[in-house]
Amino acid sequence: MNILNYFKQVPTWSPEKVRRFLKEKSPEEYNLVDVRTPKEYERGHLPGARLIPVGEMANRLFEIDPHKPTIAY
Amino acid sequence: MRSRAAAATLLEAGFKEVYSMEGGINAWNGRVAEGAPQSGMAYFAPAATPEELAALAWRLEGGSRKFYSALADTVTDPEAKDLYRQLAKAEEHHQTALLKLYEEFSGKASAPGFPGALLPPGDEDGDTMEGGMRVSEALEWAKGKKTTDILELSLSLETNAYDLYIKMERRMQDEHSAQVFHVLSAEEKQHLERLSALLEKRM
Numbered sequence: 001m002n003i004l005n006y007f008k009q010v011p012t013w014s015p016e017k018v019r020r021f022l023k024e025k026s027p028e029e030y031n032l033v034d035v036r037t038p039k040e041y042e043r044g045h046l047p048g049a050r051l052i053p054v055g056e057m058a059n060r061l062f063e064i065d066p067h068k069p070t071i072a073y
Numbered sequence: 074m075r076s077r078a079a080a081a082t083l084l085e086a087g088f089k090e091v092y093s094m095e096g097g098i099n100a101w102n103g104r105v106a107e108g109a110p111q112s113g114m115a116y117f118a119p120a121a122t123p124e125e126l127a128a129l130a131w132r133l134e135g136g137s138r139k140f141y142s143a144l145a146d147t148v149t150d151p152e153a154k155d156l157y158r159q160l161a162k163a164e165e166h167h168q169t170a171l172l173k174l175y176e177e178f179s180g181k182a183s184a185p186g187f188p189g190a191l192l193p194p195g196d197e198d199g200d201t202m203e204g205g206m207r208v209s210e211a212l213e214w215a216k217g218k219k220t221t222d223i224l225e226l227s228l229s230l231e232t233n234a235y236d237l238y239i240k241m242e243r244r245m246q247d248e249h250s251a252q253v254f255h256v257l258s259a260e261e262k263q264h265l266e267r268l269s270a271l272l273e274k275r276m
Contacts, residue, residue: 048239
Protein backbone atom coordinates (compact mmCIF):
# COMPACT_ATOMS: atom_id res chain seq x y z
CA MET A 1 0.00 0.00 0.00
CA ASN A 2 1.29 3.39 -0.99
CA ILE A 3 1.42 5.61 2.07
CA LEU A 4 0.55 8.62 -0.11
CA ASN A 5 -2.87 7.12 -0.73
CA TYR A 6 -3.79 8.25 2.77
CA PHE A 7 -3.58 11.84 1.58
CA LYS A 8 -5.33 11.58 -1.78
CA GLN A 9 -8.67 13.20 -2.43
CA VAL A 10 -11.35 10.60 -3.10
CA PRO A 11 -15.11 10.93 -3.62
CA THR A 12 -17.07 10.41 -0.42
CA TRP A 13 -20.66 9.55 0.38
CA SER A 14 -22.49 10.32 3.60
CA PRO A 15 -23.84 7.31 5.55
CA GLU A 16 -27.33 8.52 4.65
CA LYS A 17 -26.48 8.49 0.94
CA VAL A 18 -25.03 4.98 1.33
CA ARG A 19 -28.15 3.82 3.16
CA ARG A 20 -30.42 5.08 0.37
CA PHE A 21 -28.19 3.55 -2.30
CA LEU A 22 -28.16 0.14 -0.60
CA LYS A 23 -31.92 0.29 -0.17
CA GLU A 24 -32.55 1.00 -3.85
CA LYS A 25 -30.03 -1.43 -5.31
CA SER A 26 -29.75 -5.15 -5.28
CA PRO A 27 -26.52 -6.58 -3.73
CA GLU A 28 -25.14 -7.83 -7.05
CA GLU A 29 -25.19 -4.29 -8.45
CA TYR A 30 -22.42 -2.93 -6.22
CA ASN A 31 -19.28 -3.76 -4.25
CA LEU A 32 -19.44 -3.02 -0.55
CA VAL A 33 -16.02 -3.37 1.02
CA ASP A 34 -15.10 -3.35 4.69
CA VAL A 35 -11.44 -2.32 4.85
CA ARG A 36 -11.00 -2.67 8.60
CA THR A 37 -9.46 -5.57 10.52
CA PRO A 38 -11.11 -9.02 10.80
CA LYS A 39 -11.80 -8.34 14.52
CA GLU A 40 -13.64 -5.11 13.71
CA TYR A 41 -15.59 -6.87 10.95
CA GLU A 42 -16.66 -9.62 13.35
CA ARG A 43 -18.02 -7.14 15.87
CA GLY A 44 -20.31 -5.57 13.29
CA HIS A 45 -20.37 -4.95 9.54
CA LEU A 46 -22.80 -3.70 6.93
CA PRO A 47 -24.88 -6.65 5.64
CA GLY A 48 -23.20 -8.34 2.69
CA ALA A 49 -19.91 -6.45 3.01
CA ARG A 50 -16.71 -8.17 1.88
CA LEU A 51 -13.77 -8.02 4.23
CA ILE A 52 -10.60 -6.75 2.55
CA PRO A 53 -8.34 -5.03 5.10
CA VAL A 54 -6.80 -1.89 3.63
CA GLY A 55 -3.26 -3.33 3.70
CA GLU A 56 -4.35 -6.30 1.55
CA MET A 57 -6.36 -4.26 -0.96
CA ALA A 58 -3.70 -3.91 -3.65
CA ASN A 59 -3.19 -7.70 -3.75
CA ARG A 60 -6.86 -8.64 -3.67
CA LEU A 61 -8.30 -6.39 -6.37
CA PHE A 62 -9.25 -9.44 -8.44
CA GLU A 63 -11.93 -10.28 -5.86
CA ILE A 64 -14.07 -7.29 -6.80
CA ASP A 65 -15.65 -6.25 -10.07
CA PRO A 66 -14.13 -2.96 -11.31
CA HIS A 67 -17.25 -2.20 -13.38
CA LYS A 68 -19.58 -1.90 -10.41
CA PRO A 69 -19.86 1.11 -8.12
CA THR A 70 -17.73 0.43 -5.04
CA ILE A 71 -18.33 1.70 -1.53
CA ALA A 72 -15.52 1.39 1.00
CA TYR A 73 -15.75 1.95 4.74
CA MET B 74 -8.90 7.25 7.26
CA ARG B 75 -8.48 3.72 6.02
CA SER B 76 -11.42 3.76 3.62
CA ARG B 77 -10.02 6.80 1.81
CA ALA B 78 -6.69 5.03 1.33
CA ALA B 79 -8.51 1.92 0.10
CA ALA B 80 -10.63 4.02 -2.26
CA ALA B 81 -7.49 5.72 -3.61
CA THR B 82 -5.94 2.29 -4.26
CA LEU B 83 -9.06 1.20 -6.17
CA LEU B 84 -9.16 4.38 -8.25
CA GLU B 85 -5.51 3.99 -9.06
CA ALA B 86 -6.20 0.43 -10.21
CA GLY B 87 -8.75 1.73 -12.71
CA PHE B 88 -12.03 1.33 -10.82
CA LYS B 89 -14.34 3.96 -12.29
CA GLU B 90 -16.75 4.64 -9.46
CA VAL B 91 -15.50 4.48 -5.89
CA TYR B 92 -16.81 6.14 -2.73
CA SER B 93 -15.48 6.25 0.77
CA MET B 94 -18.18 6.40 3.43
CA GLU B 95 -17.78 9.53 5.55
CA GLY B 96 -17.22 8.82 9.20
CA GLY B 97 -16.85 5.08 8.64
CA ILE B 98 -18.91 2.55 10.50
CA ASN B 99 -19.19 4.78 13.58
CA ALA B 100 -21.34 7.17 11.58
CA TRP B 101 -23.57 4.33 10.34
CA ASN B 102 -26.82 4.23 12.24
CA GLY B 103 -28.39 1.33 10.38
CA ARG B 104 -28.28 -2.33 11.37
CA VAL B 105 -25.05 -4.30 11.34
CA ALA B 106 -24.44 -8.03 10.98
CA GLU B 107 -22.06 -9.83 13.31
CA GLY B 108 -19.51 -12.58 12.79
CA ALA B 109 -16.60 -13.52 10.56
CA PRO B 110 -16.92 -13.51 6.74
CA GLN B 111 -17.76 -17.25 6.63
CA SER B 112 -20.05 -17.20 9.64
CA GLY B 113 -23.23 -19.25 9.20
CA MET B 114 -22.08 -20.87 5.96
CA ALA B 115 -21.45 -24.25 7.63
CA TYR B 116 -25.20 -24.81 7.80
CA PHE B 117 -25.34 -25.09 4.02
CA ALA B 118 -22.16 -27.16 3.66
CA PRO B 119 -23.92 -30.57 3.45
CA ALA B 120 -25.84 -29.50 0.34
CA ALA B 121 -24.31 -30.72 -2.92
CA THR B 122 -27.05 -29.67 -5.34
CA PRO B 123 -29.31 -26.63 -5.80
CA GLU B 124 -32.25 -28.84 -4.74
CA GLU B 125 -30.55 -29.69 -1.47
CA LEU B 126 -29.71 -26.05 -0.87
CA ALA B 127 -33.34 -25.10 -1.37
CA ALA B 128 -34.34 -27.88 1.03
CA LEU B 129 -31.92 -26.73 3.74
CA ALA B 130 -33.03 -23.13 3.37
CA TRP B 131 -36.66 -24.26 3.50
CA ARG B 132 -36.01 -25.96 6.81
CA LEU B 133 -34.32 -22.86 8.21
CA GLU B 134 -37.25 -20.67 7.22
CA GLY B 135 -39.49 -23.25 8.86
CA GLY B 136 -37.59 -22.75 12.12
CA SER B 137 -38.16 -19.00 11.93
CA ARG B 138 -41.82 -19.54 11.15
CA LYS B 139 -42.12 -21.80 14.20
CA PHE B 140 -40.55 -19.10 16.34
CA TYR B 141 -42.94 -16.37 15.20
CA SER B 142 -46.03 -18.61 15.35
CA ALA B 143 -45.20 -19.66 18.92
CA LEU B 144 -44.77 -16.00 19.90
CA ALA B 145 -48.11 -15.11 18.30
CA ASP B 146 -49.75 -17.84 20.37
CA THR B 147 -48.22 -16.79 23.68
CA VAL B 148 -48.33 -12.99 23.76
CA THR B 149 -51.44 -11.19 24.97
CA ASP B 150 -50.82 -7.71 23.52
CA PRO B 151 -53.10 -7.73 20.44
CA GLU B 152 -50.84 -5.54 18.33
CA ALA B 153 -47.85 -7.76 19.06
CA LYS B 154 -49.91 -10.87 18.34
CA ASP B 155 -50.86 -9.47 14.98
CA LEU B 156 -47.26 -8.55 14.27
CA TYR B 157 -45.92 -12.05 14.97
CA ARG B 158 -48.66 -13.54 12.83
CA GLN B 159 -47.51 -11.32 9.97
CA LEU B 160 -43.92 -12.36 10.49
CA ALA B 161 -44.84 -16.06 10.54
CA LYS B 162 -46.77 -15.44 7.34
CA ALA B 163 -43.72 -13.83 5.74
CA GLU B 164 -41.60 -16.88 6.58
CA GLU B 165 -44.27 -19.09 5.06
CA HIS B 166 -44.02 -16.96 1.95
CA HIS B 167 -40.25 -17.54 1.85
CA GLN B 168 -40.87 -21.27 2.11
CA THR B 169 -43.32 -21.18 -0.78
CA ALA B 170 -40.75 -19.35 -2.91
CA LEU B 171 -38.16 -22.04 -2.09
CA LEU B 172 -40.59 -24.84 -2.86
CA LYS B 173 -41.26 -23.31 -6.28
CA LEU B 174 -37.54 -23.11 -6.95
CA TYR B 175 -37.10 -26.72 -5.92
CA GLU B 176 -39.84 -27.81 -8.32
CA GLU B 177 -38.34 -25.74 -11.09
CA PHE B 178 -34.86 -27.23 -10.58
CA SER B 179 -35.89 -30.82 -10.12
CA GLY B 180 -38.65 -30.72 -12.72
CA LYS B 181 -41.06 -32.51 -10.44
CA ALA B 182 -43.64 -31.65 -7.81
CA SER B 183 -42.35 -31.76 -4.25
CA ALA B 184 -43.51 -34.77 -2.26
CA PRO B 185 -45.60 -34.21 0.85
CA GLY B 186 -43.29 -33.72 3.79
CA PHE B 187 -40.71 -31.85 1.71
CA PRO B 188 -37.73 -31.69 2.24
CA GLY B 189 -37.47 -34.96 4.24
CA ALA B 190 -35.60 -37.46 2.09
CA LEU B 191 -33.49 -34.79 0.37
CA LEU B 192 -31.50 -33.92 3.42
CA PRO B 193 -28.79 -35.70 5.33
CA PRO B 194 -29.66 -36.63 8.92
CA GLY B 195 -29.46 -33.90 11.55
CA ASP B 196 -31.85 -31.25 12.82
CA GLU B 197 -34.92 -33.17 11.65
CA ASP B 198 -36.85 -31.42 14.40
CA GLY B 199 -36.36 -28.08 12.58
CA ASP B 200 -35.13 -26.38 15.73
CA THR B 201 -32.69 -24.07 13.92
CA MET B 202 -33.89 -20.70 12.74
CA GLU B 203 -32.41 -17.96 10.58
CA GLY B 204 -29.43 -16.34 12.24
CA GLY B 205 -28.38 -19.78 13.50
CA MET B 206 -30.22 -19.65 16.82
CA ARG B 207 -32.17 -22.59 18.28
CA VAL B 208 -35.92 -21.96 18.18
CA SER B 209 -36.38 -23.45 21.66
CA GLU B 210 -33.67 -21.21 23.14
CA ALA B 211 -35.03 -18.08 21.47
CA LEU B 212 -38.53 -18.83 22.79
CA GLU B 213 -37.16 -19.42 26.29
CA TRP B 214 -35.34 -16.07 26.09
CA ALA B 215 -38.47 -14.29 24.82
CA LYS B 216 -40.58 -15.28 27.84
CA GLY B 217 -41.72 -12.15 29.68
CA LYS B 218 -39.72 -9.84 27.39
CA LYS B 219 -41.17 -6.62 26.02
CA THR B 220 -42.35 -6.53 22.40
CA THR B 221 -39.61 -4.09 21.45
CA ASP B 222 -36.93 -6.41 22.90
CA ILE B 223 -38.26 -9.33 20.88
CA LEU B 224 -38.37 -7.16 17.77
CA GLU B 225 -34.75 -6.16 18.40
CA LEU B 226 -33.78 -9.83 18.55
CA SER B 227 -35.72 -10.58 15.35
CA LEU B 228 -34.05 -7.69 13.58
CA SER B 229 -30.56 -8.80 14.50
CA LEU B 230 -31.27 -12.42 13.51
CA GLU B 231 -32.75 -11.32 10.20
CA THR B 232 -29.88 -8.90 9.55
CA ASN B 233 -27.41 -11.75 10.02
CA ALA B 234 -29.51 -13.92 7.71
CA TYR B 235 -29.53 -11.18 5.05
CA ASP B 236 -25.75 -10.86 5.33
CA LEU B 237 -25.35 -14.63 4.97
CA TYR B 238 -27.64 -14.92 1.93
CA ILE B 239 -25.84 -12.14 0.05
CA LYS B 240 -22.48 -13.80 0.67
CA MET B 241 -23.80 -17.26 -0.20
CA GLU B 242 -25.17 -15.98 -3.50
CA ARG B 243 -21.74 -14.58 -4.36
CA ARG B 244 -20.04 -17.83 -3.45
CA MET B 245 -22.23 -20.15 -5.50
CA GLN B 246 -20.65 -21.44 -8.70
CA ASP B 247 -23.75 -22.58 -10.55
CA GLU B 248 -26.63 -20.37 -11.54
CA HIS B 249 -29.39 -22.35 -9.81
CA SER B 250 -27.62 -22.38 -6.46
CA ALA B 251 -27.03 -18.65 -6.71
CA GLN B 252 -30.70 -18.21 -7.50
CA VAL B 253 -31.74 -19.87 -4.22
CA PHE B 254 -29.84 -17.24 -2.27
CA HIS B 255 -30.86 -14.44 -4.58
CA VAL B 256 -34.52 -15.16 -3.83
CA LEU B 257 -33.80 -15.41 -0.12
CA SER B 258 -31.82 -12.19 0.12
CA ALA B 259 -34.42 -10.25 -1.87
CA GLU B 260 -37.19 -11.51 0.43
CA GLU B 261 -35.08 -10.87 3.50
CA LYS B 262 -34.42 -7.29 2.45
CA GLN B 263 -38.13 -6.50 2.24
CA HIS B 264 -38.72 -8.35 5.45
CA LEU B 265 -36.10 -6.26 7.26
CA GLU B 266 -37.63 -3.03 5.99
CA ARG B 267 -41.04 -4.04 7.35
CA LEU B 268 -39.61 -5.12 10.69
CA SER B 269 -37.66 -1.86 11.06
CA ALA B 270 -40.76 0.17 10.25
CA LEU B 271 -42.78 -1.74 12.84
CA LEU B 272 -40.09 -1.36 15.46
CA GLU B 273 -39.86 2.38 14.84
CA LYS B 274 -43.62 2.64 15.27
CA ARG B 275 -43.46 0.79 18.57
CA MET B 276 -40.58 2.77 20.07
